[in-house]
Amino acid sequence: MRVACLLLRWIDVKQTVKFYRPHKQPSGNGRRPSWRDYQVQLKRRGRSRIHRHLLLKRAGVIAAAFLVALWAINHAPDNTPPPSTTPRPALAAVDMASGPLLSKADVQDLLADRPLSDLLGKRFFIHWGDQKLAVDPSIDTTLQQYLHERLYERTSRYIAIVVMEVTSGRILAMIGFDKSNPDGNPCLSPRFPAASIFKIVTAGAAMEHCDLSSRSALTYNGAKHTLYKSQLKNINNRYTHQTTLAASFAQSVNPVFGKLGSHCLGREALEQYAAAFGFNRAIPFELTMAPSLAAVTSDPYQWAEVASGFNRKTVISPLHGALLASVAPNEGILLEPTIVDRITGPKGQILYRSGQTQENRAVTPQTAREIGRLMRETVSQGTARKIFRNSHKDHVLSQLVIGGKTGSIDNAKHDARYDWFVGFARHPESHQAIAVSVLVAHEKYIGRRAGEYARMAIHEYFRPRVAAARKKS
Numbered sequence: 522m523r524v525a526c527l528l529l530r531w532i533d534v535k536q537t538v539k540f541y542r543p544h545k546q547p548s549g550n551g552r553r554p555s556w557r558d559y560q561v562q563l564k565r566r567g568r569s570r571i572h573r574h575l576l577l578k579r580a581g582v583i584a585a586a587f588l589v590a591l592w593a594i595n596h597a598p599d600n601t602p603p604p605s606t607t608p609r610p611a612l613a614a615v616d617m618a619s620g621p622l623l624s625k626a627d628v629q630d631l632l633a634d635r636p637l638s639d640l641l642g643k644r645f646f647i648h649w650g651d652q653k654l655a656v657d658p659s660i661d662t663t664l665q666q667y668l669h670e671r672l673y674e675r676t677s678r679y680i681a682i683v684v685m686e687v688t689s690g691r692i693l694a695m696i697g698f699d700k701s702n703p704d705g706n707p708c709l710s711p712r713f714p715a716a717s718i719f720k721i722v723t724a725g726a727a728m729e730h731c732d733l734s735s736r737s738a739l740t741y742n743g744a745k746h747t748l749y750k751s752q753l754k755n756i757n758n759r760y761t762h763q764t765t766l767a768a769s770f771a772q773s774v775n776p777v778f779g780k781l782g783s784h785c786l787g788r789e790a791l792e793q794y795a796a797a798f799g800f801n802r803a804i805p806f807e808l809t810m811a812p813s814l815a816a817v818t819s820d821p822y823q824w825a826e827v828a829s830g831f832n833r834k835t836v837i838s839p840l841h842g843a844l845l846a847s848v849a850p851n852e853g854i855l856l857e858p859t860i861v862d863r864i865t866g867p868k869g870q871i872l873y874r875s876g877q878t879q880e881n882r883a884v885t886p887q888t889a890r891e892i893g894r895l896m897r898e899t900v901s902q903g904t905a906r907k908i909f910r911n912s913h914k915d916h917v918l919s920q921l922v923i924g925g926k927t928g929s930i931d932n933a934k935h936d937a938r939y940d941w942f943v944g945f946a947r948h949p950e951s952h953q954a955i956a957v958s959v960l961v962a963h964e965k966y967i968g969r970r971a972g973e974y975a976r977m978a979i980h981e982y983f984r985p986r987v988a989a990a991r992k993k994s
Contacts, residue, residue, distance in 0.1 A: 623873040628807045657862045659691040676968035681708045681839035687954035690856035709810040711838040716928030717773045719830040725884040726794035731785040735767040735894045741776035748831040752776040770895040771903025775829040782828025783821040791817045797883045805857045813837040842958030846943040850954045853889035855881040896924030908972030922947045937962045942971040946979040
């Protein structure tokens, strides 16, 4: 404010000196102005000086108010506690005999600000109030490193590989590549069209709701991988193909599954089994992830699209793909995945332990065994047979029971093609089993396919275990 007043005083002095020099201000005709002209000019300039003075005075007041407000903001006390000091119950004051303290929701809060890379290695530490906690991830670091070194990124937009232990839901590997985001990991993102891997859901629903089995006879007209409305008609002529549910699943025949969706299942059954397999609801996990979506409308043709996977609106995450693959070898149970084995306190007390899950049954054990039969036929005679050819000659794969489901679809711009493989592998003697989910988004050229990554993951995981089993025998 003082600076503004000094500026006004200086301007007044300059204007006064200027106004009282009439002999240096000639009129338009070159003569000195008369006394009357000089008085008129003086009044006009006086009004202008007053207006200028008022304007500058107001500007000074506004500037002073702004400076005072700025000083007040900068010196105001901050009463908001930092996030790291959010009060939590003291660990020492809690009775540990009652069991672990933290739920999955609590662990989500604890890990919300941690980078995903921390969970893809060995033990790390976090702060819980003023105490230091140890977090032990479930990742198999040897398998994680092996698969990461074999990523073929040159022709891919996205790569996501998830390996999960079937009996416990423990995540053993979670490798991700995102071309547009080097730090991203698409394994938890439900933005990818499910394509034909949704046929796992449809097959389970058809067996229970429509009383079908893997050997049930079915028919279709036209090509296998198209889905025209004319192909949904129940007609039987010389162009009609005879097949079974198992063969249709293995060959991924869209018209067969489209007819199951539009004529047999309908909206209510599709919604019911989509939810049973984990769609349209949150999946309990230690990391926050959005739900996979399977929207079903009142249009019968849209039921056919959903049931066959012939649409881009049914979306799923690669992690959820591993859950779908685990239903068959896990007797129809949809697992709750976990990536944290345990969290321990400063004195070694266990605050969280994985494995405390509720039973979420997707289908009956009998239906699960039938789905497993469909998935094994996909590997032996269907769309995944080329990936696993000569498996009987491999000293590791020949000892395993392997099943899977493939899927592929272009994105909306047709500049990337999503390539899926979800499946399971089980060792009959040791009963060890894993579920594998792989997504690759190929760009202009197709590099390493999803099924190839899955084969490598299965082989590497079971290689030492098969060798150990041989030594015991």
